[in-house]
Amino acid sequence: MLTHSTLLGTPVVPGLVVGPVVVVRAEIDATAVAVFDASVLDEHAALAAYDVAVEAVAAGYEERATSASGAAAEVLVASAGLARDRGLRSAVRKHLRAGEDLLGALSGAVAQFVGIFTDMGGLMAERASDLRDIERRTLAHLVGVPEPGVVSPATPSVLVAEDLAPADTAGLDPRVVLALVTERGGPTSHTAIIARQLGIPCVVGVAGALDLSEGLDVLVDGTTGVVEVGADPVVADERVRADRARRAEVAAWSGPGATADGVPVKLVANVADPESSASAVQEPVEGVGLFRTELCFLNRTDEPDVDEQAAIYAEVLRPFAGQVVVVRTLDAGSDKPVAFATHVGEDNPALGVRGLRLSFGNPGLLARQLDAIRLAADDTGAEVWVMAPMVATVAEAADFAGQVRERGLKAGVMIEVPAAALLAHRMLEVVDFLSIGTNDLTQYTMAADRMATDLAHLTDSWQPAVLQLIAITAHAGQQAGKPVGVCGEAAADPLLACALVGMGVTSLSMAPAAVRAVGARLATVGAETCEEAAEAALAASDPAGARAAVLQVLDAGEGSAPA
Incomplete structure (x- = not known):
């Protein structure tokens, strides 16, 4: 040790x-596993026992979700759905029919899907760790011991x-x-x-x-x-x-977001449902920079009609009446399957038909969502901007913007694909704003699975290549005189936030709990220091060097802004 x-x-x-x-340590009591005799169960009884166990696991996730909010609740609800997945159950049944006992069938089925998800990489690999947790909890129920935790x-x-x-x-x-x-x-x-x-x-x-x-x-x-x-x-x-x-x-900081010399920086919230929206409005935020609409529908097998969608969206928008709320259209697919929208059986969902691409073969899906967003905006008085995820070409951006503007709303796109970042200046010729999703942008830029521990240094938003793409996008916004925000996890990093502002980013959207830390840090340095921090980050050769260089610049620049 x-x-x-x-x-x-x-x-x-x-x-x-x-x-x-x-x-x-997450081990199940080895003695309980050893004394459990799965061989006495025939296929029918084994599958019935499996169904009871996974339902208990799923219910446990859902119960925890009711006392959580925001990202925590989203992850728990998604895990409940994965526990009940029919494909996983079919794999268990296949292993039972091959002569394995129940515990072996569970292990084999999970290993099969873990392998598939890991090979897919990207966001799907995120689910591998979730599957292993489901396996441990299901095993505990089968052998009659408390769930590990x-x-x-x-x-x-x-x-x-x-x-x-x-x-x-x-x-x-x-x-x-x-x-x-x-x-x-x-x-x-x-x-x-x-x-x-x-x-x-x-x-x-x-x-x-x-x-x-x-x-x-x-x-x-x-x-x-x-x-x-x-x-x-x-x-x-x-x-x-x-x-x-x-x-x-940090705790005493109360907004609004600005540098020490008074340059405004909008600090806004990421929300997913009425509960997270009601919680976010209690923090010193100036609106919503990312409303993840797909997370309202993870448990739906049928598409809600326009009126029902509008009612759901209105609950999220209402706390921010009179403020800007950026609504992202369905980012379904990959690790966020929505039964009525996503494609099943793709070889590589992270690089497949997800986000805006779902509308290519199902244009009514997007049209109905935009109609519902328009109704919710009218009902609540929120200033609604709408953006599309997974946009790769200017033509896609232009077509989307046209549909949004037909409904009297501002149109934007997310910069998650390197191609979109490289063409940011042309994107801004056809849309009103851009929002950089650093999680996906990092993953796609570095070709690295964000769950691979050995590649964690590559899935870091401080990577020089990622920062260069962010800088290109922000500079395009400055030239066009249009806003460019960041809504990925990078926005919640107080050090990186200062460098992003120095690059020209105009708004930062994050988990509400992170807002005070970011706002307090920005308030200690002037805009010129932020620009120096951006230059230091862009000149670094690796994430650790970038962090160290930015920290040095910011510490030297604290309190140096003109009065």
Whole structure:
């Protein structure tokens, strides 16, 4: 076990803490598995037992979702759907008919789909870890033991794990979980996204994390990605106190977003449903930069008609009456299957018919959604802008914009495909605004699965190639005099946010819990310092170098803005 060392991972949620290690292991009681005799069950009885177990697992996810919100609730609802997946059940039945017992059939079916999802890469690989969690929980129900999961520490602690399942991460209590450190996962994994929403300092992809000694104090720096074992207690306490003071300043920040010299930066929220919208409006945000409409329909097998869609959208828009709400049309497909919209059986869904591409063969799907958005806008008084996901060509952007403007709304597109970023100036000839989705842009630019721990350094939004594409897009917006926002996870990183503003980004959309940290950081530096930070980031050769360079520029520039 490690007792004195410095480990390095990918920083996800900023914050500096010291606390004792609690190692989380997700094994099922081996004795209970060993004594369970699955051979006494015939195919019919085994499948019936499987159905009961997965229904219990799915119900558990849904119950947790009712007490969660935002990204946490979205992930849990999606996991419930995956647990009930008919394809997974068919695979279990196939293994049973091949002569395997129930436990072997469950393991074989999950392994089959994990392999398929992993080979697909991209967003689908995200589901591999979810499947493994479903397998563990289903196995627990079959052998008659409690579902595995994280037990809240008795005292404030640093949780260390190989990875954390969405259900575990969503239920964490920030009052006793000081920080998260995982060996697996990337900066846009489910663990990372939920940790950011909860505001828990988090570092992922930390090789050797499971070798940390239980109970040993570690210093976790969620800004640099450093996990320090055996740090000098006096120095560590001083650093933590300084960080606590900074957090107090963050908590006191009340908006609106602006640099120290008064250059406005719109800080807006990502929402997915009425609950997350009602919660977001309580934070110092100036509207919504991303309303993920597809997440309203993950459990629907039939397409709601225009009136029903309008009613659903209106519930989300109403808290932001009089403010801008950017609505994204269905980003269904890949890891977000919507039964009435997405294609089944694609070889590579992440590169397949998803987002706007769904409307190519089903134009009525988009037309009905746009009609519903128009009705919801009229009903609520929100200033609605509409954008399309997965746009790759100027022709696609122009056609979409035409349909949106026919309904009297502003039209934009997401920049997620490198081709769209490279043609941003031409995109802005046909649309009113752009919004950069850094999660997909990073994945597609770097050709790296965001769940592959070995590739976590590539799925980092600080990658030079990704930053170059963002800078190209932002510069196009400046030339055209049109807004360019960022709505991916990169917007929630206070350091990167400053560099993005320096590149010319005009708005940042994020989980509401991240808004104060970003706003407080921007308020400490002037626009010129942000531009210097952008130059430093773009000149770096790797993400770690970019972070260090930007941090140096910002620290030197704090308080230097003219009065």
